[in-house]
Amino acid sequence: xSLDIQQIDHLAKLARLALSDEEKxxxxxxxxxxxxxxxxxxxxDTTDIEPASQILPLKNVFRLDEISASGEExxxxxxxxxxxxxxxxFVVKKIL
Amino acid sequence: MSALNQLTIxxxxxxxxxxxxxxxxxxxxxxxxxxxxxxxxxxxxxxFPEHALSQAEKFDLALRRGEILSPLAGIPYAAKDNxxxxxxxxxxxxxxxxKYLPPFESTTTARLKAAGAVLVGKxxxxxxxxxxxxxxxxxxxxxxxxxESRVPGGSSGGSAAAVASGxxxxxxxTDTGGSxxxxxxxxxxxxxxxxxxxxxxxxxxxxxxxxxxxxxxTKTVADAAIVLxxxxxxxxxxxxxxxxxxxxxxxxxxxxVEGLKIGLPQEYFAVDGMDPQVKDAVLSAVKKIEELxxxxxxxxxxxxxxxxxxxxxxxxxxxxxxNLARYDGVKYxxxxxxxxxxxxxxxxxxxxxxxxxxxxxxxxxYALSHGYYDAYYKKACSVRALIKKDFERAFESVDxxxxxxxxxxxxxxxxxxxxxxxxxxxxxxxxxxxLAGVPAISVPCGAVGGLPVGLQIxxxxxxxxxxxxxxxxxxxxx
Numbered sequence: 001x002s003l004d005i006q007q008i009d010h011l012a013k014l015a016r017l018a019l020s021d022e023e024k025x026x027x028x029x030x031x032x033x034x035x036x037x038x039x040x041x042x043x044x045d046t047t048d049i050e051p052a053s054q055i056l057p058l059k060n061v062f063r064l065d066e067i068s069a070s071g072e073e074x075x076x077x078x079x080x081x082x083x084x085x086x087x088x089x090f091v092v093k094k095i096l
Numbered sequence: 097m098s099a100l101n102q103l104t105i106x107x108x109x110x111x112x113x114x115x116x117x118x119x120x121x122x123x124x125x126x127x128x129x130x131x132x133x134x135x136x137x138x139x140x141x142x143x144f145p146e147h148a149l150s151q152a153e154k155f156d157l158a159l160r161r162g163e164i165l166s167p168l169a170g171i172p173y174a175a176k177d178n179x180x181x182x183x184x185x186x187x188x189x190x191x192x193x194x195k196y197l198p199p200f201e202s203t204t205t206a207r208l209k210a211a212g213a214v215l216v217g218k219x220x221x222x223x224x225x226x227x228x229x230x231x232x233x234x235x236x237x238x239x240x241x242x243x244e245s246r247v248p249g250g251s252s253g254g255s256a257a258a259v260a261s262g263x264x265x266x267x268x269x270t271d272t273g274g275s276x277x278x279x280x281x282x283x284x285x286x287x288x289x290x291x292x293x294x295x296x297x298x299x300x301x302x303x304x305x306x307x308x309x310x311x312x313x314t315k316t317v318a319d320a321a322i323v324l325x326x327x328x329x330x331x332x333x334x335x336x337x338x339x340x341x342x343x344x345x346x347x348x349x350x351x352x353v354e355g356l357k358i359g360l361p362q363e364y365f366a367v368d369g370m371d372p373q374v375k376d377a378v379l380s381a382v383k384k385i386e387e388l389x390x391x392x393x394x395x396x397x398x399x400x401x402x403x404x405x406x407x408x409x410x411x412x413x414x415x416x417x418x419n420l421a422r423y424d425g426v427k428y429x430x431x432x433x434x435x436x437x438x439x440x441x442x443x444x445x446x447x448x449x450x451x452x453x454x455x456x457x458x459x460x461x462y463a464l465s466h467g468y469y470d471a472y473y474k475k476a477c478s479v480r481a482l483i484k485k486d487f488e489r490a491f492e493s494v495d496x497x498x499x500x501x502x503x504x505x506x507x508x509x510x511x512x513x514x515x516x517x518x519x520x521x522x523x524x525x526x527x528x529x530x531l532a533g534v535p536a537i538s539v540p541c542g543a544v545g546g547l548p549v550g551l552q553i554x555x556x557x558x559x560x561x562x563x564x565x566x567x568x569x570x571x572x573x574x
Binding site: 003007008011012014015016017018019023027030031033034035037038040041042044046049050051052053054055056058061063074077078080081082083084090092093094095 | 183196197199200292293306332335336338402403405406407409410417421424425426427428429430431434436437438440441442443445446447449451454455457458459461462465471472474475476477478479480481482484516517520531532533
């Protein structure tokens with residue numbers, strides 16, 4: 001199992017991460033050894049095993065669809081954290 | 097009586113209700129200890145002396161008015177810096193959240209606040225709780241109070257060091273693959289990871305949602321029981337939190353332990369890289385427990401822990417890569433303006449996130465990507481189902497399982513930081529319980545070369561009371 005720089009580039013783009021050349025080289029070699037370690041899973045027989053994405057016997061936990069108002073104060077606290085804002089809105093660069 | 101900051105929750109609560117000292121005096125004692133040790137240990141990312149003292153004053157007034165208060169009222173504690181605290185900085189140990197002020201409060205800190213607890217500060221952690229040494233903090237490393245050339249463990253290393261050094265009476269942490277149990281072992285304190293679903297995750301910065309478990313660190317097992325009583329239970333804001341009734345933990349721990357059936361997983365004592373002295377310390381603890389219960393431990397079979405490790409390091413990064421997509425430089429946190437929106441994402445995340453976080457995001461993105469999903473993520477989920485079955489089978493014949501917490505005592509600062517696989521191997525004995533979701537505690541069981549070593553006691557789902565009971569009796573006999 002080996003990963004080349006092009007694969008790391010592709011993954012970094014999917015994950016929206018800018019990586020330096022140094023990081024790419026480092027990750028390529030480290031991930032290869034980590035994935036090498038993962039190979040041991042292939043020796044386990046999992047035929048007919050239902051995969052478990054979580055361990056609780058829970059299914060569809062519902063609540064009533066009621067509006068609970070957070071109020072203007074909460075709205076202001078949320079928007080106050082935005083790096084770029086205009087009144088009550090987040091500002092982003094135009095995408096079209 | 098020893099210095100106030102060295103007291104347990106039980107002792108401090110007694111002293112407060114019998115008016116031997118005030119909460120302000122107790123809080124000052126912790127703040128004084130912080131002032132004298134923090135420049136060396138660096139267990140905290142933020143300390144709130146004024147906030148803490150005003151909380152303490154409130155308690156003292158309420159007590160004078162004769163109000164009946166909870167056992168945690170007026171007692172100073174620290175929270176790991178991934179618990180959102182309204183209006184107080186919450187960084188998760190990351191540059192990307194350096195200036196973040198949460199608009200809301202985590203359920204756990206809200207419950208403690210309602211119980212009258214005094215929040216002294218927020219503790220250091222590996223960035224987004226990813227690591228086993230606290231060296232991945234974007235700000236600085238924390239040192240082990242027993243030997244300052246060594247790590248306190250991680251990722252809740254700050255919380256463990258703060259309790260071990262008497263900077264606070266107890267602390268909150270999070271345990272995803274061992275992040276409370278392992279630092280508890282390295283720092284010589286008690287660390288309880290409850291059953292997944294027993295405590296609410298609401299308002300705690302997510303790392304791997306199917307594994308993250310709100311946990312705590314204390315000086316004694318009796319204190320662990322008191323904190324669990326206050327923080328556990330159904331929360332409508334976390335749909336995975338359980339509505340199973342809580343037990344009266346402080347009463348349960350006093351019940352006798354004779355007749356409990358104990359299992360010992362043979363696979364856990366046959367792994368490479370296990371320090372023989374740590375193994376001896378754990379095995380003599382097992383012997384002591386056999387005397388307490390009046391029976392021998394039975395061999396039980398769990399899969400070799402290295403399979404669980406491989407499984408965990410696929411599932412956890414997959415969830416990480418999804419959870420951390422929210423840090424986009426738009427809604428909050430660091431924003432580095434790029435040429436366009438896409439470039440803003442790239443630059444904000446590239447500069448705001450540290451090396452280990454990026455490594456896990458890339459790992460998870462790969463495991464979830466087209467063509468590899470079945471071979472990695474789905475395979476790991478199937479192995480997880482088998483690991484859960486292992487525990488179900490073992491718990492048909494025993495009440496509790498004993499195991500080491502970590503293969504070694506605290507390692508040196510810088511020793512493993514350049515080799516992620518070696519760092520991951522330090523989580524070997526704590527990961528299977530996280531994957532299965534069962535409760536487990538780390539309780540001090542001796543020392544190797546002057547460094548503390550912990551014993552892990554593992555119980556059935558939602559059976560924290562029996563885990564705490566045996567841990568309490570073991571602690572009393574040690």
